[in-house]
Amino acid sequence: MHAVGPRVENCSVSYVVRRRVIAALAFLVVLAATGCGSGIAPVSLSSSSGLPVILQTVQTVQTGATNQFTAVQQGTVLTGGAWSVVGGGTNGTITASGMYTAPTTVPSPSTVTVQYLYTGQSYMVYFTVVATPAPGSPITVQGATPAVAVLGTDQLTAMQQNAPLTGGQWSVIGGASNGSIDASGLYSAPSSIPNPNTVTIEYILGGQSGTASLTIVPIATTTITVQAAQPSVEISGTDQMVAMQQGNQATGGTWVVIGGASNGTITALGLFQAPSAVPAPSTVQVGYIAGTQIYLVPIAILPSSVIVQAVAPSVLTSLSTNITVTGIGFTPGSAIGVNAVPVRTTYVDSSHLSGTVVLSNPLNVSLDITVIPPGSIGSPSNAIALLARFPSIQVLPAILSGGPITLSISGSQFSTGDVVSISGAPLVTTVNSASSITATGFLPPWTAGSVIVQVAGGDGLQPIAALSVPIQQTAVTFDAASRFANQAAFGPRPDVVMNIQQLGFDGWITQQFQQPALSFSLSASGMTQFLHGAAAGNSLLRQRLSFALQSFIVPHGQNFDPSSTFFERMLETDCSGNFRQLLTDITASPNLGDYLNLANNSASVNTLVQPNQNFARELMQLFSLGPFLLNDDGSFQTDGQGNLLPTYDQSTVIDLTRALTGWTYPSPVNQADVAWGIDWSQPLTTFEARHDHNAKLLFGTVFFPPNQTATQDRSMALDVIFNHPNLPPFLARLLIQRLVTSNPTPGYIQRVSTVFKDNGSGVRGDMTAVVRAILLDPEARLGDTYPSASDGFLKEPVLWQLHIMSVLNTVGSDDQPNYLGSSLGEALWNAPTVFGFFSPSTMIPGTTVSSPEFGLMNNLSTSLKSQVAWAIVKSSMAGFTNNYVPNSWLFQHFTTVPAMVDALNHVLYHGNMSQQEMTAITDYCATLNPFDVQYQLKVALFLALDAESNDVSQ
C-alpha cells in the first residue's frame, strides 16, 4: 500500500539513496544510541515501506539543549499527532510541535526515546543525552613548567571544572617562529628565543577556549667538557669519548665527527672509529652537540704501527694459495687478514708472515689483505688488494627467479664433463662448446639475495669459474606467502604460494575476489568438487571464506548434493558482497529454511499453537549477534555487578519469529535439483496467508507496524539485525578465529569491527573490506617476521585434510577422500547440529587459551590423524592411491633428505621448523635403507606433516 518512500529534509544522506533508506532510519537509530557509534550506512539498507518516520538529525543532545523533531510521511511533514518523551520529565520534555528540551542532568539510562503517536500508531526515535560542559565555566590551560628552553618541550593540559579535556584544538599564537604544538598538547619551543620571549598557547573546545603563556628561555649555560680516552688513535682503531657536565656524564646530546666519514665515525654512545687512512690534516675534531652549543675535542690519527708493504703472489688463480706478506711491525701471533677475517698464519720474522688463502668459489674478486695484531692490541694494518682471477663467465638470465631455470653460460675453456651448480646444488649440464654451456635445474623459490653459479670440471670436483647472480625480489617472501596460504587458502599448495609471492597479499586478495564461486555440476559428487577446487582450483579465498562462514552459519547435510552445493555457492558468492545481502540470502535459503523450520512456519491461528521459534533464535544467536552484548573490541558488556547483558529477550525471539512467518518453498523450477519435493536451487517465497500481520516489537524498541507483508517484515527485521552494534565484533571475532588466530587481541577485533561499520567509503558490511582488514592487519602479519607472535589456530579436520592435499597437489583418485572428514570428526556440510562442529567459546581444558578446534581433539583423534597421514603418504589410503606423492612438486624437485627437510621447512613451516624436529627427521631417516631414498623422503614428509607444530597454523 505504500509504494513510494518518504522524502527527507536535513538529512546527511544523498537524495538518490534517501528513497530507499529513510524508512529504516526510525528503527536504526536505536542502534546508534546504544553507544556503538555505528552510524548509518545509507547504501546498505533497503526498505520500501512508506510509513511515517521521525527524522533523525542528531544522535546526541546535550543536557539543557533543544532539538526540533519532525515526523514525515512520503515527503509531507505530519501534524496532528502527539509528541511525548518516554519515561517522562526526567528524560526531558517535548512541545506539541516537536521541540525537545533535554533534562539538565544526564538521565540514567542516558538513551532517551521520543515518541510520536499518529493515527493510533506509535513511531519512535532514540538518541543519547550527553553532559554539556557547564556554560561559562572557564577552560584553564597550563604547562608542566612556565618556562621552556629553546628546542625544549612542555606538556600542556586543558581543564574545565577540574576535569581534563580532550578532543579540542591546540594552537600556538603567532605561528611557527613561536614554536609548535601537537594534538596531545605537547609544545615544542622554537630554535631561538622569539621577540617578545613570551608565547601564547590556545585550546579551543566546543566554542570555548583557554590560553596559557610560556616564556622561552636560553639553554642553561653550564659548561660541558669532552674528553677522549686516548689523545691519539691509529687508523681503523677506536677511542671512547665522554662528555662531562658538572662532574656527571652529560646525556641527551649528539656526537659528531667534524669533516665527515673520511675523518672517522662515532656511535651514539661516543665510540670513535678512526678512518682507515690517515686524513689530512691528521688531527680531527670530535664534537658533542648539546642544545645550541657544540663542545669539541681533538684526536690525532696515527698511521698503523703495523704496515703491509707487499703480498706475493700478486694474483690468486686457484682456490687455495699460500701467500707471503711483507711489511713492518709484525709480532708472533700476528695474523694475515683476508677481508678482515684472520687466516691460518705462520710468523717468519717481524717483516714477514706466510699463510693460506682458501676461496670457496672461483669468483673474480678483490680481497683486502691486512695484518691483524695479536689480541686486541693496536689496530690492523693498512690493506693491500689481492686479486683472485679465474676464467670469467657470463650467465643469462642475469637475474634469476625461483622455480625451473635454464642458464646459458658463456665463457672459455669449457669441456665435456663440466658441471654447473647453484649454491652447491648441481644442475643438468650440457656443454655445447668450449665457450657455451646450457644448464637446467630448479631453484627453490625461497632463495633470496644472490646465488653463486659455478662451473666445475672433472665431473664437478674442480671449480673453474663462478659468478654471483642476483635473485629477482618478489612482492613477499616465499615463507610469508606459505604462511598466508594457510590463512587465506587451504594450505601451502606450491603454485598458490608462488602466486602469492608474486602478487603480494593485497594483490592476491584482489585476484581471488575476481575469481568466480565454484559452479557445481550434478554429474559429480558435490563434495568431490569442493575438495577438487581447494586442491587444484583457484577460487580459494571464496571457498575458504565460505568454509569459515559455515562454521557458524551451519547448513544441513541432506545426502542430496544440491541441498548443500547451492548453499555453498551462495556463501562463496556473498563472501565478497555486503553482509546485508548475506542475511537476506541465508533467510531465503531452502537449506536453512528446512533445517530450522522457517519454511512453512505459520502465524498462530489459535493461542495454544504458536509459530516455531527455531530460525529466529538461531539467526540472532548463531548467525549474527550472539547472546550477549559486546563492545566493539569483542569483550562482553556488563552491568555494575559484572553480569553479562543479554542481546535479546524472549519477547524479541517471539516477535522476530512472527515477523519471519509466511515463507515457503516455491514450485520446483529445476527438476534436477529437486529432492523431497523441494527445489534446493530456489529461494523461499512468500505465503502471505501464513504471515503474522500483527505489529511486532524487537529489542523492546523497534516497532513493526501492523499489516506489513512478509517481505516488508523480513526486510525490516534483517535491517535491524544488520545495524545492531553486536554484529561487527561478533562477526569479526569469528572470522579472525577461522582465518588467523584463536586468540585475537581486543584491538584486532576492534579494527575489523571498525571496517565492518564503515569500509572507508561510508558503507557498512562490505565483506571484501572486512576480509582485507582481517588478513592484512598488523597482528595477522606479525608472525611473518616474528614466529612466536601468536598461537594461530589448530587446523580443523577438513582444513587438515585439504592442507595435506594442497601440499601434495593431489585431487584424490576418486570420491573416497570425501569420507575422510567424517572419520576425523568433521564431515563437510554435515555438522551434527546447527551449532556446527565445535563451539567458538572452547578453551583448551585447564587453560584460558581459546582454541575452538581443540574441541575436536582427544586422545583417540590425535593418533587417528597420524595413522591417516601415514596412510596418505604411503598411498595406501582409499582415495589416495593415484601415485601422486612421487608426482608432487615436492618429490619432483627435492630428491635428497636434506633438500626435502629444507623444502618442508619452508613449505610447511615457513622457515621455522625447530632444530629438534629437523634432527629427529634426519636421524630417523639415516637409520633407514640407504638405497630406498624415496621411502626416506616419504618418512621425512610424514614426520613433518604429522607434528603438532604443523597442525597449528601459526
Place this chain on the structure above:
Amino acid sequence: MTAPLWQDALCVKAFADVTNGYRAVILVTLGGGNDANNMLIPLSAASYAQYAALRSSLAIPISACNVLNSGGGAQSFGLHPALRNVSSFYNSGRAAVVANVGPLARPVTKSQLRANASLVPQALLSHPAGVNQWESSSTEALPSTGWGGRMADLFVSQSGTLPPLFDSGGQSIFTVGRSVQAISVSGVGGQTSAFPTGMQDAMLAIASSDRQSQNRIVAAAAALRVQSIQQQTLIAQAQASGVPLNTVFPNGSFGQAMRSIASIINGRSVIGASRQIFYAQQGSYDTHAAQLAVQNSYLTELDLGLGAMMSALQEMGLQDQVLICTHSDFNRTMLANTVAGSDHAWGSHQLILGGGISGGRIIGTYPDLDLGGAMDLNGYGTWIPSLSVSQMTGAIGTWMGLASSQVSSVFPDLGNFPDGVIAL
C-alpha cells in the same frame, strides 16, 4: 618425562577399594533439549485432559504410555511409550524420575523473576547455555569447568593409572576439571595402519619437543599426543580384561558408547580405580517440527542403550554401585507450535537409574499445568523449576562419597537452597 597428573602413590591403596568401594556415575546428556513434557505424562483424568489440551498435536494417547506404579493414592504418571526398559526399572524400584528440575541459582517465584532479571539463568533458552548450565551445575552461560570435572579433581587419588574421567565422544564442559581432563574411550573411527618400528620414537621425540613450544596450542596438542601414546595400551588392556560380558549392546553410536563404558568398568581392576565418571551424549532432540516421530526414535535408542547398560551392570554385580542419570539442554514448551514441534523452555524432568537408589518414585513436584500460572514463565508452558540442577547433581556427588565440604565446593550454588540435595 613427567608423570601424568593423576598418577599417585595412593592409586596402589585405591586398588583395594576397586571391588568393595567402587562407585561410578554415568551422565547421559540428551542433546538438543528433550521434550520432557512428553517423557513424563500425568495420567489422572483431570491432569491428562489438561495435558492433552495444551499439547494439541503433540499429545500422546494415554493408552500408549508406560504406566508407572503409583505408591498408594499418589497422582499417577506414565512414561513415554518408547521408555519400556526405564519404566520397568522404575516399577522394580531401580529408577526414579526427578520432576521439574532446571538451572537455578536460588529458589525463586515467578514474581521475583519478573522483578529481577538477574535471577534468570544467563541466556536462558539457548542451547549451548542450557547444556553448559546443566553440565556445570551452575547458571552461567560460559562456565569454565563442569561438575564431573570438578568431582574428578577430587578423585584423582582414587582413579588408578588413568584419570577418573572418561567420555565416549563428543565435546562437553561436564568433563572439564580444574586440573583433570577426560580421556575418550570411543568416538572417531576410520582406517588405521601400523607405524614402522622406530618411527613412533621419532614421532614421540617431535611431540616431546613440541610440548615445550612457546605456542600454547601446539604445546597442548603435543601434550595430548604424548599422553595418548602413554594411555593407549592401558585403555586397550582394561577394555580387554574382566570376565567377558554377555550383554549385547545395540548397534548405533549410543549403544556402542555404553558398550565402551561398560568395558572400562569391567576392566577397572587393571586401572586400579575405585571412582570413575563417564560421559555420553545421545540423540538430537531439538524437535522444533515433526516432533512425535523424532522424539520417539531417540527415546527408543536411549531406552535400549540404558537397558543394555543396566543389564551389563547386573552381570558385573555393580547394579548398586554405578548410577546413571540424564541431563538435557532444557525442557520444551508445553504449547505445540504451528509445525507440530515445540520450542525452548526451562524446568525439565530427568531420569536416575541404578546406584542402589530408592527408586520407583517421582522426586520433586510435577508442575501445575496452568498456562500463564505461577509455574509458567512466559505463557508458553515454560516451567519455572522447583528443583535446581545443583540439588540433583549435588545428591549424586554425595552418593559418590564426597565429604560435605567437598560437595559445597563442587556445587557452590547448593548453599542457596535450604532444602539441600534431593534424597536418593
